[in-house]
Amino acid sequence: KNQVEQSPQSLIILEGKNCTLQCNYTVSPFSNLRWYKQDTGRGPVSLTIMTFSENTKSNGRYTATLDADTKQSSLHITASQLSDSASYICVVRGSNYQLIWGAGTKLIIKP
Amino acid sequence: DGGITQSPKYLFRKEGQNVTLSCEQNLNHDAMYWYRQDPGQGLRLIYYSQIVNDFQKGDIAEGYSVSREKKESFPLTVTSAQKNPTAFYLCASSWTGGDTEAFFGQGTRLTVV
Numbered sequence: 500k501n502q503v504e505q506s507p508q509s510l511i512i513l514e515g516k517n518c519t520l521q522c523n524y525t526v527s528p529f530s531n532l533r534w535y536k537q538d539t540g541r542g543p544v545s546l547t548i549m550t551f552s553e554n555t556k557s558n559g560r561y562t563a564t565l566d567a568d569t570k571q572s573s574l575h576i577t578a579s580q581l582s583d584s585a586s587y588i589c590v591v592r593g594s595n596y597q598l599i600w601g602a603g604t605k606l607i608i609k610p
Numbered sequence: 611d612g613g614i615t616q617s618p619k620y621l622f623r624k625e626g627q628n629v630t631l632s633c634e635q636n637l638n639h640d641a642m643y644w645y646r647q648d649p650g651q652g653l654r655l656i657y658y659s660q661i662v663n664d665f666q667k668g669d670i671a672e673g674y675s676v677s678r679e680k681k682e683s684f685p686l687t688v689t690s691a692q693k694n695p696t697a698f699y700l701c702a703s704s705w706t707g708g709d710t711e712a713f714f715g716q717g718t719r720l721t722v723v
Contacts, residue, residue: 542714
């Protein structure tokens, strides 16, 4: 069964600290993996996309990694800011229009 | 100002009523989608459309209906047949193709009273 599992379910860290969010998937065939940021009560916004051949990609303070062999991805946030408080969702695209969404990690940054 | 607009932001429905959620985009995207989001769960696809006058059922289409009469518009009707309609509904649009990003509206929170 195609699944995307994210961990931890929620995370609280102090402002300025780093954190890493995990995404494991069993989607096959694999096309690409995206990380989205969703502020409370808003629609998700794409942070980065990872294709099969990419291992690491950065977008400012966000760095995503992909290990296609172990079917794992991570999103590392450096020097967290209060505005990073949000849910981070991993979504894997399989064949055609099939998108498998993870449940998300709720990140809370405390001052 | 390009984007995708959902309305209303909040909607209350009495049991047994049908309600329609609006979704409009001016991004000239061919594909549009409706998702439902419940606490602690991933987004679940209700319906999607790749072209005007054509749409396909997603994973949880029962109790919902859509139309795609114009490229810009993809309204979702939540019918009385949907037994548990209270949720956050998200509309998205994208270019067709494998690696395209989905752009989301701000969402509509539907509550049954």
